[in-house]
Amino acid sequence: MYTPSMLESMAKVSANRSHRLQEKHPRLAPAEKDSLLRAFHPDFRADTQRPVQVGPNAGDRMPHELVDLLEASSAVDPEVPLPSPSCHVDVLIIGGGGAGAAAALTAQELGARVLLVTKLRLGDANTVMAQGGIQAASKANDSPAIHYLDVFGGGGFVNKPELVQALTQDAPLCLQWLEDLGCMFSKERDGTLLSIHGGGTSRKRMHFARDYTGAEIMRTLRDELLNQKVPYIEFCPALELLLDEKGRCGGAVLQNFETGRPMVVQAQATILATGGFGRLHVSGFPTTNHYGATADGLVMAYRAGARLVAMDATQFHPTGVAHPEQMLGQLVTEKVRSIGAQLVNVEGEQFVFPLETRDAVSAAIIRECTERGRGAVTPTGQAGVWLDSPMIELIQGAGTIRRELPAMWRQYDRFGIDMTKEPILIYPTLHYQNGGIDIDEHGRSIQVPGLYVAGEAAGGIHGRNRLMGNSLLDILVFGRRAGRHAAQHAVTAEPGALSLAHVARCNREVAAAGLGQTKAPILLPDYVGRS
Amino acid sequence: MTPSEPEVITIHIMGKAYQVPRGLTIMRALEYAGYRLLRGAGCRGGFCGACGTVYRTAGDYRLKVGLACQTVAEPGMYLTQIPFFPANRAQYRLEQLKPNLATLVRLYPELPRCVGCNSCTKVCPQELDVMDIMARAMRGDIAGVADRSFDCIMCGLCASRCPAEEVQYYVAILARRLYSRYLAPPARHLTARVREIQEGHCDAELSELAALSPAQLKQKYDARDIEV
Ligand SMILES: Cc1cc2nc3c(=O)[nH]c(=O)nc-3n(C[C@H](O)[C@H](O)[C@H](O)COP(=O)(O)OP(=O)(O)OC[C@H]3O[C@@H](n4cnc5c(N)ncnc54)[C@H](O)[C@@H]3O)c2cc1C
Numbered sequence: 001m002y003t004p005s006m007l008e009s010m011a012k013v014s015a016n017r018s019h020r021l022q023e024k025h026p027r028l029a030p031a032e033k034d035s036l037l038r039a040f041h042p043d044f045r046a047d048t049q050r051p052v053q054v055g056p057n058a059g060d061r062m063p064h065e066l067v068d069l070l071e072a073s074s075a076v077d078p079e080v081p082l083p084s085p086s087c088h089v090d091v092l093i094i095g096g097g098g099a100g101a102a103a104a105l106t107a108q109e110l111g112a113r114v115l116l117v118t119k120l121r122l123g124d125a126n127t128v129m130a131q132g133g134i135q136a137a138s139k140a141n142d143s144p145a146i147h148y149l150d151v152f153g154g155g156g157f158v159n160k161p162e163l164v165q166a167l168t169q170d171a172p173l174c175l176q177w178l179e180d181l182g183c184m185f186s187k188e189r190d191g192t193l194l195s196i197h198g199g200g201t202s203r204k205r206m207h208f209a210r211d212y213t214g215a216e217i218m219r220t221l222r223d224e225l226l227n228q229k230v231p232y233i234e235f236c237p238a239l240e241l242l243l244d245e246k247g248r249c250g251g252a253v254l255q256n257f258e259t260g261r262p263m264v265v266q267a268q269a270t271i272l273a274t275g276g277f278g279r280l281h282v283s284g285f286p287t288t289n290h291y292g293a294t295a296d297g298l299v300m301a302y303r304a305g306a307r308l309v310a311m312d313a314t315q316f317h318p319t320g321v322a323h324p325e326q327m328l329g330q331l332v333t334e335k336v337r338s339i340g341a342q343l344v345n346v347e348g349e350q351f352v353f354p355l356e357t358r359d360a361v362s363a364a365i366i367r368e369c370t371e372r373g374r375g376a377v378t379p380t381g382q383a384g385v386w387l388d389s390p391m392i393e394l395i396q397g398a399g400t401i402r403r404e405l406p407a408m409w410r411q412y413d414r415f416g417i418d419m420t421k422e423p424i425l426i427y428p429t430l431h432y433q434n435g436g437i438d439i440d441e442h443g444r445s446i447q448v449p450g451l452y453v454a455g456e457a458a459g460g461i462h463g464r465n466r467l468m469g470n471s472l473l474d475i476l477v478f479g480r481r482a483g484r485h486a487a488q489h490a491v492t493a494e495p496g497a498l499s500l501a502h503v504a505r506c507n508r509e510v511a512a513a514g515l516g517q518t519k520a521p522i523l524l525p526d527y528v529g530r531s
Numbered sequence: 532m533t534p535s536e537p538e539v540i541t542i543h544i545m546g547k548a549y550q551v552p553r554g555l556t557i558m559r560a561l562e563y564a565g566y567r568l569l570r571g572a573g574c575r576g577g578f579c580g581a582c583g584t585v586y587r588t589a590g591d592y593r594l595k596v597g598l599a600c601q602t603v604a605e606p607g608m609y610l611t612q613i614p615f616f617p618a619n620r621a622q623y624r625l626e627q628l629k630p631n632l633a634t635l636v637r638l639y640p641e642l643p644r645c646v647g648c649n650s651c652t653k654v655c656p657q658e659l660d661v662m663d664i665m666a667r668a669m670r671g672d673i674a675g676v677a678d679r680s681f682d683c684i685m686c687g688l689c690a691s692r693c694p695a696e697e698v699q700y701y702v703a704i705l706a707r708r709l710y711s712r713y714l715a716p717p718a719r720h721l722t723a724r725v726r727e728i729q730e731g732h733c734d735a736e737l738s739e740l741a742a743l744s745p746a747q748l749k750q751k752y753d754a755r756d757i758e759v
């Protein structure tokens with residue numbers, strides 16, 4: 001399975017492991033980091049992005065793959081009369097990941113009539129895949145203010161202050177909410193939550209549920225949704241939002257994914273919680289994201305008039321699987337580095353401090369594998385660097401990996417790799433959509449009344465770069481805030497006559513620009529016929 | 532090094548033969564063969580349990596199950612996906628429950644019917660000892676169930692093979708929630724911080740930061756101390 005040159009390189013990694021144990025690679029100075037990013041991060045390459053020609057962000061640069069969708073015509077024909085609404089609710093929640101679940105539970109608890117619709121099954125989402133952890137300033141040496149500084153620093157100081165304030169202030173409240181729901185966080189015997197560092201944190205505030213943090217949060221929320229009998233429909237993606245004459249959002253056009261039949265839901269408030277865009281494979285990168293991460297929410301909201309922020313900043317996770325091929329692009333959680341694994345090149349030398357922010361580590365790995373030519377190459381021609389996992393066992397004691405990273409260990413074991421003994425080969429993978437739809441601290445869309453956005457679909461919270469553990473957090477903070485605000489305020493709105501006039505307008509606009517040959521939202525990536 | 536031509540194998544999807552490159556996962560083999568997956572694919576990374584698949588290999592009478600996204604297609608495989616499993620789930624209010632055996636049996640009366648056949652353990656793609664988990668549930672060892680079942684992804688393959696018609700994964704999540712809410716020691720530092728926030732003790736410091744310019748924030752950020 002390994003080529004001779006990979007084996008030779010692995011021998012080098014193993015030979016100098018005990019020597020490296022003493023060796024601390026220096027952190028990047030701010031100027032160094034800046035030039036590294038400019039030279040090697042895909043966001044800064046000339047050929048990965050272009051300005052979008054239509055809509056509220058006309059002129060702004062974004063990845064080609066997203067621009068293609070924003071410049072597409074609608075997957076719904078706005079001239080075909082809509083079926084009459086099959087139901088009328090107070091709050092329609094689109095998306096059944098963590099943000100949608102949190103919003104639905106909160107809104108229903110406050111007495112709103114709720115409906116949650118989702119594209120795949122409830123919980124088939126990015127949320128369920130998060131392993132590493134969730135940030136919250138829960139410890140005595142920490143505070144929401146210290147957390148605030150870390151979020152801003154990680155984000156490049158372009159985050160929206162009111163969103164970061166909401167994020168860091170609500171963080172402990174959300175953790176407590178989960179505790180009360182019976183979410184099983186890892187703890188000391190006295191109840192103290194275990195917590196560690198993540199890239200870019202100044203306090204050990206990464207809380208976790210072994211290495212299934214997102215899965216534990218998602219299954220707990222889903223279980224509670226079922227207990228609370230929150231109405232939901234699976235395999236029922238939204239295709240377009242509906243607006244009234246004044247541009248207020250009043251529901252959505254959905255589709256029964258299996259029969260293809262359209263369906264209309266009228267709602268006083270609509271919460272978009274459709275997650276991210278990993279399955280667009282920006283710049284051709286593999287992705288860590290779930291099957292349904294296709295930016296549908298961005299497309300629908302954009303047509304309704306919402307602005308997108310920071311969409312030119314894409315998060316590549318530095319440690320995606322480069323080998324074996326069957327796992328290509330899957331995430332190797334940052335925790336592997338948090339608890340001691342170093343990054344080393346084909347010669348077994350360190351080349352970057354392992355806990356720099358993700359953008360910097362990704363850029364350093366890309367530099368190592370391209371310009372410096374010091375990557376190891378797999379049988380399929382994929383270059384990568386080693387994440388020296390056996391080091392964890394040296395530092396923390398034998399058995400640590402199987403105890404602390406059972407999900408990780410199991411995934412490699414399935415394909416015949418024992419990460420307690422062999423280093424693992426990694427390369428950056430498309431991980432997170434840093435930007436998203438412009439919102440305020442209640443999760444309200446700034447431009448589209450009646451529309452709320454929560455979770456990865458929203459932008460501005462994390463600036464240009466999200467830190468690990470702040471996304472599981474934001475889905476709860478803004479899911480709950482949006483659910484609460486929608487339930488308390490939006491229900492009083494006077495609904496007007498709903499239509500797809502805005503979609504017809506967008507179709508005309510793209511056609512006038514000579515665009516619109518393709519259709520969006522795409523709902524799922526197209527892998528048919530590919531190996 | 533140049534990528535080499537992949538070798539081709541034959542698999543049987545719902546009884547029809549297809550040629551696919553060797554080394555693909557079952558999920559990617561399905562797609563290579565021309566299927567656009569709607570059901571049967573979620574996370575594509577072994578976390579969501581959407582992709583339960585039943586298969587048999589040529590010359591073997593035994594039925595096997597696995598996750599399509601985590602299992603490599605083998606030559607001569609006969610396979611189909613399980614798109615949906617209509618399992619029974621109890622309805623409850625966590626805050627009204629007691630963390631004991633009586634609760635488990637009241638909500639899942641079939642629990643004591645487990646015959647200890649070990650079919651569940653044999654099929655678990657997470658390699659959990661499901662039979663032991665059920666034995667613990669029948670003893671009311673809620674902490675034990677919570678601990679041993681933690682890595683469950685609720686794919687339902689155990690229930691699909693259970694002659695006693697148990698729904699192991701729902702029993703397990705009930706136990707985990709009971710354990711976490713009632714038996715695990717509470718995080719007092721968290722409750723203390725929540726109180727501080729609710730009483731407004733964190734507001735001033737945050738508002739001060741929110742009023743700073745990016746340059747001022749950057750200065751503070753660069754000067755911040757880092758816990759070792
Ligand atoms: C592998 C991985 C590991 C991660 N690890 C961490 C971590 O350790 N810590 C951390 O904080 N963050 C982590 N993240 C990020 C974090 O998990 C996600 O950003 C977050 O969970 C997103 O939640 P969400 O509810 O916004 O979106 P999702 O959880 O992706 O949910 C979106 C839902 O909307 C549905 N949907 C999409 N389009 C439509 C449509 N048109 N109509 C209806 N429904 C639709 C989707 O199918 C899905 O169910 C990780 C992400 C991945 C992929």
Ligand code: FES
Pocket residue numbers: 571572573574575576577578579580581582598599600601
């Ligand atoms: S698709 Fe999620 S476990 Fe296979």
